[in-house]
Amino acid sequence: MSNAWILGTASTVFQKWPDRTFRDLAKEVVEGVLSDSGIAGSDVEHIVFANCAMGAHGQDNIRGQVALTALMRDGRLPARVPIVNVEAGCATGSAAFHAAVSAVRAGDVDVALAIGVEKTLVPDDPVRTFQLFSGGIDQRHKHEWRTFFAEQGKRSGMGWTPHKHRILFLDVHAMQARHHMATHGTTAEHLAVIASKNHGNAVHNPRAQYRFEVPVAAALADKEVVEPFTRSMCSPLSDGAAAVLVCSDAFLARCTKQTARRAVQVRASVLVGGTWRNIEDDNVVAHAAARAYDRAGLTPDDIDIAEVHDATSYCELQATELLGFCERGSGGAYAASGATARDGARPVNASGGLISKGHPLGATGLGMIDELVRQLRGEAGALQVSSNVRVGLQQNAGGLIGLDEALCHVGIFEHRA
Known part of the structure; x- marks a missing residue:
């Protein structure tokens, strides 16, 4: 089985792009990833296209073909390259990456492109924008999760009070955050520390949606969304695109020395599905x-830098515990210690994370990989945390099965040059 190598990455700025088309966003990152990798579009043998929202814009099927056909017609991509469309909620981009890596490792192709393009904002129809997120949980059997969440809220003492004008995911994360606070002594200030860190990091990121600092006190005093979250602790609605180009050992051996030196090895790309569980379970x-x-033959101690799925500040806190960066229950104190800061022992979300860089669903996971690759190569510019980072971890999850994310990706990457 071949190793998989990341040859190139690209990302647009994540923000609200009401006047840009899916094709326009796709064109920017395809041209960007080919330029970054130093190879021709004709070398691409397989494309996996990640998207959640094109249906809300009138294109339910063959989304990637529609977004990329102009590039194929112009010869920048092969005319008959197969395009496979994937959707997995907020984990869609990572699902596309995993499929590209799997195709290369299996020996089916030497070069595969994972691309995510997203427009979550439907400017003239806010109801349709809201419905994009409703689709991340079972809409055919609503009574099952409504009963389950009410039972979990009652048995944990955390309550369950969703609001029809609030994205349900926020209530699910908030209930778990309140349980963590009651069980481990985590505080709202711990959540504000994480939010403030990520907002501060994004100031240096030219691809970030929000590029302003938010002091801890301001994060605490911001508009409440649902207890214990304020607006500063939650990711925004975003549009954008990102792409990652993956190749085999054999193809890498044919590349120039400069290209080979910049290649980043995929040590692991793992997908795991969610299941119904109690609030106290992992x-x-x-x-x-x-x-x-x-899969990587590594431990948490080997990870130098991480980008994790901070849809809320609590999601980052929880991820640092479950990824083994700190003891269970100590995620708040771990963040407050400065360990996850850009100049800390293990920077987490140096890009600004979803909270500040943005969260364009189908592009999110690929954008996280793009940020890690820049860091591992030492090419992150003002964002660069250290010249010594060698191994990075990405964690991206999406959808809901009860309290669990429906799908979670953890990727581990190493740059050895």
């Missing part, structure tokens, strides 16, 4: 992390 992140470390 979620899918712990299971995906265990498999990824085993």
